[in-house]
Amino acid sequence: MREQLSAQRGPQPGESAPQRVLVLVVPDWPALAAALEADALPTAPVAVLHANRVVSVNAPARALGVEPAMTTRAARGRCPDLLLAPRNPDAEARLFASATQALDDTVARFTVLGPGAVSIPAASLRHTHPDEAAAVEHLLAALTESTGWEFLPGIADTHFAALLAARTATRVAPGGTRAFLAAQPTRAFDAALLLDETLDPQALAELVSVLQRLGLRTLGAFAQLSPTDIGTRFGPLGLRLRDLARGVGQRGLRDHSRADDLVVEAPLEPPTPRTDVLAFRARAAAAQLFDEVRRRSLACTQVTIRLTAAGGQVSERTWRLEDMTDNRVADRARWQAEGWLTSRTAPRPAATSDENDEGIALLTLTAAELAAPLATQPSLLDRGSGAVAHSLERVQGLFGPDSVLVPGLQGGRDPQETNLWTPWQQAPRPDRDPEAPWPGAIPAPHPARILSTPVELLDAAGGSVVARSSGLDSRPATLRIPGAGTHRIVDHSSPWPVETGWWEPALRQRRVRLQVLAEDGAAFLLCREDGQWRLVGEYA
Amino acid sequence: MGDTSALAAFERVFDTGGMSAAPSPLTASAEAVTEARALTQRLSRSLGIPTASSLLDQARPRPVLPALARLFARGGLPQGEAVQMSGRSALSLALACCALTTQDGGWCAGIGLGEPAVSAMQDLGVHLPRFVCLDTPAQDWMRVTSILIESFDVLLVAPGFSASAGERARIAAKLRDSRATLILLGRTHATALTSAARTSPSAARTAPALPAAAPFPGSSEHVTVLGESWEGTDEGSGRLRRRVLRVHSARTGEHTLVLPDPQGAAAPVAPAHSDVPAGTLRLVRDA
Numbered sequence: 017m018r019e020q021l022s023a024q025r026g027p028q029p030g031e032s033a034p035q036r037v038l039v040l041v042v043p044d045w046p047a048l049a050a051a052l053e054a055d056a057l058p059t060a061p062v063a064v065l066h067a068n069r070v071v072s073v074n075a076p077a078r079a080l081g082v083e084p085a086m087t088t089r090a091a092r093g094r095c096p097d098l099l100l101a102p103r104n105p106d107a108e109a110r111l112f113a114s115a116t117q118a119l120d121d122t123v124a125r126f127t128v129l130g131p132g133a134v135s136i137p138a139a140s141l142r143h144t145h146p147d148e149a150a151a152v153e154h155l156l157a158a159l160t161e162s163t164g165w166e167f168l169p170g171i172a173d174t175h176f177a178a179l180l181a182a183r184t185a186t187r188v189a190p191g192g193t194r195a196f197l198a199a200q201p202t203r204a205f206d207a208a209l210l211l212d213e214t215l216d217p218q219a220l221a222e223l224v225s226v227l228q229r230l231g232l233r234t235l236g237a238f239a240q241l242s243p244t245d246i247g248t249r250f251g252p253l254g255l256r257l258r259d260l261a262r263g264v265g266q267r268g269l270r271d272h273s274r275a276d277d278l279v280v281e282a283p284l285e286p287p288t289p290r291t292d293v294l295a296f297r298a299r300a301a302a303a304q305l306f307d308e309v310r311r312r313s314l315a316c317t318q319v320t321i322r323l324t325a326a327g328g329q330v331s332e333r334t335w336r337l338e339d340m341t342d343n344r345v346a347d348r349a350r351w352q353a354e355g356w357l358t359s360r361t362a363p364r365p366a367a368t369s370d371e372n373d374e375g376i377a378l379l380t381l382t383a384a385e386l387a388a389p390l391a392t393q394p395s396l397l398d399r400g401s402g403a404v405a406h407s408l409e410r411v412q413g414l415f416g417p418d419s420v421l422v423p424g425l426q427g428g429r430d431p432q433e434t435n436l437w438t439p440w441q442q443a444p445r446p447d448r449d450p451e452a453p454w455p456g457a458i459p460a461p462h463p464a465r466i467l468s469t470p471v472e473l474l475d476a477a478g479g480s481v482v483a484r485s486s487g488l489d490s491r492p493a494t495l496r497i498p499g500a501g502t503h504r505i506v507d508h509s510s511p512w513p514v515e516t517g518w519w520e521p522a523l524r525q526r527r528v529r530l531q532v533l534a535e536d537g538a539a540f541l542l543c544r545e546d547g548q549w550r551l552v553g554e555y556a
Numbered sequence: 557m558g559d560t561s562a563l564a565a566f567e568r569v570f571d572t573g574g575m576s577a578a579p580s581p582l583t584a585s586a587e588a589v590t591e592a593r594a595l596t597q598r599l600s601r602s603l604g605i606p607t608a609s610s611l612l613d614q615a616r617p618r619p620v621l622p623a624l625a626r627l628f629a630r631g632g633l634p635q636g637e638a639v640q641m642s643g644r645s646a647l648s649l650a651l652a653c654c655a656l657t658t659q660d661g662g663w664c665a666g667i668g669l670g671e672p673a674v675s676a677m678q679d680l681g682v683h684l685p686r687f688v689c690l691d692t693p694a695q696d697w698m699r700v701t702s703i704l705i706e707s708f709d710v711l712l713v714a715p716g717f718s719a720s721a722g723e724r725a726r727i728a729a730k731l732r733d734s735r736a737t738l739i740l741l742g743r744t745h746a747t748a749l750t751s752a753a754r755t756s757p758s759a760a761r762t763a764p765a766l767p768a769a770a771p772f773p774g775s776s777e778h779v780t781v782l783g784e785s786w787e788g789t790d791e792g793s794g795r796l797r798r799r800v801l802r803v804h805s806a807r808t809g810e811h812t813l814v815l816p817d818p819q820g821a822a823a824p825v826a827p828a829h830s831d832v833p834a835g836t837l838r839l840v841r842d843a
Contacts, residue, residue: 403707404663408688410703415696421689423674431673440688461796461816462676464648465669491792509788509795531796537784538644539796553673555786555796556647 036138036190038152039178040159040167042115045132046072048165049108050101061095066103067453108132118162122155129210133182135175148187172196176260179207193263198236202227205235208260219253226250235261278316278383280305287326287375289357294323295350298379302345305381309340316340318385318443321349323356324378331356334384336441338405347409348441349379351417408440417442426450429457429514430529430543431553432466456514458529463541463553472496473505473532473542473549483528483544485513492532495540497551503534618710618737619656621681623814623824624649627779629807633657633710636735638728638772642742643781645801647672648680648815650739652822654710655681662709665690668697668716669741679820698723701738705730714741728773740772742780778806788818800825 046064061077063070070086080095108131125140145151152169170182173193181188188196205224232238239261246254282301309316322332335348408420417439424436427448438444473481475490482489495503509531517523527545541553600606617632625631654664666689692700694716782804788797798817804810817823
């Protein structure tokens with residue numbers, strides 16, 4: 017009742033009205049998600065690993081002494097039958113969707129902070145519940161009933177404080193947020209990563225480590241420093257953290273947009289391999305989808321097109337949209353179908369394929385990403401991106417969607433592995449984690465052009481140069497590139513062997529890389545795998 | 557009184573109305589008027605410069621990395637013109653030249669480059685979200701270029717075939733109009749190698765290291781890589797560390813620069829190595 021009174025009094029001059037926030041957290045969500053994914057018993061000890069370190073453990077594993085930041089070997093030593101799972105953000109987000117569905121039915125407004133954490137503005141609960149305690153009780157009952165997971169609630173005046181309070185299931189009294197924060201240890205700053213994705217985790221970890229070594233062990237000690245001192249030493253990140261520690265500087269979070277019903281299915285009867293018919297159907301379906309999106313006063317920025325063949329095969333791609341035009345969706349459906357049908361029919365002989373197996377039977381459009389209409393407005397300062405998109409789409413229309421490629425980086429050891437090309441206006445989908453360590457990767461400077469040509473590398477006697485993990489058997493003298501001449505080799509680097517993935521045949525890599533320098537100044541990157549040298553890069 | 561009459565003539569350059577109020581127009585001033593009119597018409601019609609400020613804008617080049625600025629006569633990539641680059645390391649050089657444009661929010665596209673290594677592009681300073689690579693048939697490079705010229709700032713093109721004089725003139729006119737920069741990579745040994753790898757060995761044999769293409773109309777800069785020397789391999793015990801390029805520019809003479817340095821970026825040569833300033837005569841051999 018007290019906060020109702022304070023709300024009626026209105027904000028005091030000079031300070032904004034406290035916005036009470038309720039945060040619900042599933043403790044050890046990565047470990048729980050991994051256990052759900054692996055269908056493990058609730059009593060089985062589970063740990064999630066990233067870069068050979070434990071990042072999350074569930075309660076049974078913790079009882080056996082497994083803790084975060086342990087190495088894999090130490091964790092195994094404590095608990096031999098520990099279930100170890102690699103970090104899987106996709107599965108964490110996907111499994112958490114059942115909680116968001118339950119919340120969709122219960123509360124008016126909420127924000128998913130990240131997999132395993134949601135925040136709900138307490139103001140939205142005030143109309144339906146007599147007080148905070150009753151609201152939390154009702155929500156927890158509803159969530160636990162529908163998901164079966166344990167949720168920890170935390171209530172405070174800022175998102176950051178509520179997130180910290182949720183770790184210990186605490187209700188911070190109105191106005192007591194500052195005192196609550198002051199007692200928190202400095203390493204609690206890592207919770208800020210959930211609230212602001214622009215923060216750099218590495219920089220934050222370094223800053224927290226510096227603060228601890230400076231003897232600033234609590235947030236209160238940090239908040240007492242003058243902003244000038246913090247600004248000159250730690251820059252904007254320090255000032256942002258100071259605001260968080262003082263319980264001010266609340267940033268608005270984007271509300272969760274309901275995604276139910278924003279799916280349009282368009283069956284094609286009879287199934288057709290003709291892409292013009294498909295594009296016609298897609299145009300009507302897209303118009304229907306966009307009508308639905310507009311009725312909710314939202315904008316659709318990504319659409320997923322799913323094509324189902326009569327034989328049951330599925331092609332799914334997510335496309336980014338500059339504006340909501342049904343013609344664009346029709347174009348993309350046509351491109352996707354053309355590319356898919358040609359690649360699908362190629363490996364299979366036409367004689368064995370059934371008559372009914374040909375063609376696409378069902379088109380499904382899903383609004384994959386929804387945003388407030390203001391957020392999708394192109395900026396005045398972002399010069400020329402509309403014209404750029406238009407001309408690139410024209411090229412895509414002429415030569416197919418895969419003719420315009422946006423470069424990106426992913427994890428890998430060789431330059432061709434780290435290349436990630438995504439067709440224009442599609443969401444990039446890296447195969448390998450770029451954040452993970454890649455021991456044995458080729459260091460900078462990198463070759464400028466990627467090639468893939470089988471070549472011969474010969475020694476002075478004319479025999480092929482054999483590479484082992486320990487080194488080269490003989491000194492390379494000649495590089496013969498089929499169809500493009502012969503180079504005399506004057507120097508070469510020490511070879512880099514890579515031997516990894518021996519525990520799984522699909523991941524197995526055993527190769528030796530070598531840089532060679534030709535007489536005329538050209539430098540090449542070679543790779544020997546399965547007894548064959550290949551030219552994989554040119555330092556152009 | 558010659559001064560005042562000339563001044564009056566300049567005041568009337570943009571005056572399209574009747575000349576009834578003109579006080580006793582001398583024949584000389586009338587001549588000056590027609591001359592100035594002819595000049596403005598030539599500027600606006602054939603060179604696409606409608607206003608005086610755009611004349612100044614056109615003279616301002618696109619910024620390039622400090623290490624590369626000396627290569628160009630105006631200290632950067634000229635706008636609305638083509639730049640030719642040839643030699644083996646032209647690809648790295650061209651990518652390094654468009655790094656600052658992408659960092660400033662400009663758009664760059666690569667046409668017919670084969671598959672560049674993204675890690676090398678990032679090391680050279682290219683802002684990846686502002687770069688697109690086109691994987692279109694080699695014979696269609698002209699068509700793709702003319703589509704993209706309208707909206708992109710810098711185009712990196714390795715031409716699939718050499719264009720006719722008429723086509724070159726048309727591209728040059730479009731360039732002037734859009735004020736984009738076209739970097740043409742010369743067909744050299746390196747690109748012949750790519751085509752061999754991608755198509756068939758016979759294609760490479762029929763086109764062995766073509767001489768530099770005919771000069772592009774309106775292109776003044778022509779950069780050629782004369783030689784390159786790598787450091788760091790150490791007889792099989794080290795690895796490639798840095799490369800010193802000897803580059804010749806038709807406008808500014810000969811330069812040396814480090815591309816890539818051990819971090820993969822472009823750098824000037826350390827002062828101890830720097831040779832005589834461009835354009836200085838050098839004694840080659842004693843008589």
